[in-house]
Amino acid sequence: MATNTWTRHHVLSLADFTTDEYNTVLQTAASFSEVLSRRTKKVPTLQGQVVANLFFESSTRTRSSFELAAKRLSADTLNFTAATSSLTKGETILDTAKTYLALGTDMMVIRHREAGVPQAIAAEMDRLGVRVGVLNAGDGQHEHPSQALLDLFTICTLLNPQQPQVELLQGKKIAIVGDILHSRVARSNIWSLTASGAEVHLAAPPTLLPQMFADFGTDRLGNTFLHWQIEPALQNADFVMTLRLQKERMTQYLLPSLREYHQLFGITRDRLQLCKPNVKVLHPGPANRGVEISSDLMDDPQFSLIQAQVTSGVAVRMALLYLMGSGV
């Protein structure tokens, strides 16, 4: 696998990812995808190493995805969830991380509802001079790099199953629709898609997509566009990414009703007529059927990449854990 250019111990943000790094992740994930198509889906790569999943915010799919990725690399896993943790006893998050370091953890996968926690833990590991990799599995509304990388892998393998690479996205139009303001998934995707040369169109009501997003990414490729209606975003789009709508946005007076949201910004079969004929839809899950996406569309393999995204997730996370372990 093409790891010769990989130098990161940590995967915290995509803001400074290079094209080479994106392509290394894509190619390594493609190799692991091949492993996952065998009957015995395990490789001994991380035998004897320990991956700790430190989920200070609860999660089913992301935690299971990382756990399975680690097990398929033959690592041992430790699961920590805040509900049963020493945090209720007043220990600091850095102390929890240092405890897992001292236990013998080789890599930490960290989710926290506050932005910056994985970065703070990674900085502490570096300060201590230890070779422990830290992966950001979602920090507040900031970033969720492995989700954006699995979205990228899902799209690129669709375009070229044998040789997924970011160059395939050159000139593609990708719409991201939904609660962009609060979405770490959107933020990470904006980095990876604009770096790949795609044209990124964001669409949401103004309460969920403030003006500041217009400038987001313009210092890199200048190809992010902002819309307060859905139609111009979907027009001729190659891919549509929908985002989960947190129901608590309504009690925050950011939305009138789920029904109205669906009428204005829900992805439906009708609306997809605006897109390119082969348009595909992505959703990071878990989805609210009939809110951000119509229920029948979610289950239609002609349009939906939702299941492919989950499958890609295991391969991409195997790739990330493998690369972090091999970084010099």
Add this chain to the structure above:
Amino acid sequence: MATNTWTRHHVLSLADFTTDEYNTVLQTAASFSEVLSRRTKKVPTLQGQVVANLFFESSTRTRSSFELAAKRLSADTLNFTAATSSLTKGETILDTAKTYLALGTDMMVIRHREAGVPQAIAAEMDRLGVRVGVLNAGDGQHEHPSQALLDLFTICTLLNPQQPQVELLQGKKIAIVGDILHSRVARSNIWSLTASGAEVHLAAPPTLLPQMFADFGTDRLGNTFLHWQIEPALQNADFVMTLRLQKERMTQYLLPSLREYHQLFGITRDRLQLCKPNVKVLHPGPANRGVEISSDLMDDPQFSLIQAQVTSGVAVRMALLYLMGSGV
């Protein structure tokens, strides 16, 4: 192992199990029992495969039993419990199952407090054309097939340790005592025991054993009998199965008090005098000592098969996972 006649990917209900299928489970479980008597209790059968335990209803013993069965077959396991799940985020149960499918799960063990959930998930897997086995680990008050199969294995290996088979139950009298109305364990056991040619006697207060049960199973072998007192059920019984009494039955006005229930339907050393001299008592656990069974009887190895049931459970569940994986 005699798997040549096995064709099921799913184990959802015992209602349509054939004698051949019961005997295949018993013989396969006997083989795994032998494995479990060795010092190294593992076989590589399911190496690299993933068994997901999706417990939408919490459980200690059943979840641990399945987890251990999977690990002893060298499978990797993923544990999902509703408390920490996306269900709180509004995802549907089918979406959760499809996520685990897309993650790469080979077999799903499912418990849910509503009847029919494992069946719905199995139907969806079949509709999708994927080879994922679904095992019902308890659905509402409907069925709990692996419990009835471990009860059957426990009884048959007692009658013939080398060659457990359902024919050994021909003409045996088996009493099932307790809250039959609400018991999925009783329902599954009625299917397996009547199919085995045993005479099944149900005993409970009328509030917990409505008249409709009189007809249950009569279209098959016609050997189920209903009693509103315990004595006729115990008379000359070879085996007595007690059921857990949920304490909330009292607040539902179905029972006057636990003490009165014990006086009328509790299994005690005295009451066992009515049975055959070698009578044995089973309980699916966890038991309320002094309610459905007297405390001293639970611990008396002359009568109690309770510990043997738990041990049988691991062998039977290894057999089921193995057979589901081998089904054509």
Add this chain to the structure above:
Amino acid sequence: MATNTWTRHHVLSLADFTTDEYNTVLQTAASFSEVLSRRTKKVPTLQGQVVANLFFESSTRTRSSFELAAKRLSADTLNFTAATSSLTKGETILDTAKTYLALGTDMMVIRHREAGVPQAIAAEMDRLGVRVGVLNAGDGQHEHPSQALLDLFTICTLLNPQQPQVELLQGKKIAIVGDILHSRVARSNIWSLTASGAEVHLAAPPTLLPQMFADFGTDRLGNTFLHWQIEPALQNADFVMTLRLQKERMTQYLLPSLREYHQLFGITRDRLQLCKPNVKVLHPGPANRGVEISSDLMDDPQFSLIQAQVTSGVAVRMALLYLMGSGV
């Protein structure tokens, strides 16, 4: 490894540990420490065996430490936590333990908030004539033997990394400061340290260190001393053990405030001037920074052994599981 003198199946208390036993644990843990310094940190010692972590009281670090120790010995692990358990259904603790026995558990690691529970389970296993080892991972305010053994290992390997043995503690002065009344860690440490020939000085406010402690251990080596101020305990101390202060002690009227406690009994850089120049500080974790120990001291590798304790924990727990499995 020097296991020829080891005869215990259970590790419940240090009250009757012999010098030979302490040294066997220290030497075995030193061997496993060497394993943990390799890249592949696993040995096949307990392949195919099952270690059940029965934590009736929640814990992060101790449970993870035992889980990792078991996995590094290649055992399969089952985790039980009270929150999701049958205990809410009214099953007795002995019944839960017997269920895990019947499932095929080889060793049980038990934590419970009431003193005596691991001992009761061990007695039941012995009564049943089964070879299942029981390890007390903390019972109420009584004992926490593996914590005291890892403290001992941490101190002894500092004094002689190649040959840790209790004789190294002869004549050393060790201060234990904090809520000794409620601490199972302190109780276990008093046994091991006095048995090792160290001079043990206990320091706490009178509400947390009643007069009865003055006599504790005096029937063995007579070298435990009690202080209601911190200064005489620290004077010329070689090691200082601080204890976690439960914040609920204040609502119990045992303490005026955390701030006053820190002023009177907190371990600070200034106070350490009273000790020997090479003094080291231990804390069982999780720590309240700025209460029982100043925050900067916790992170100062010149003084703090806190991280070393966590690392020692895995090696010591591997040693205990290994020895319990080898006991005759």
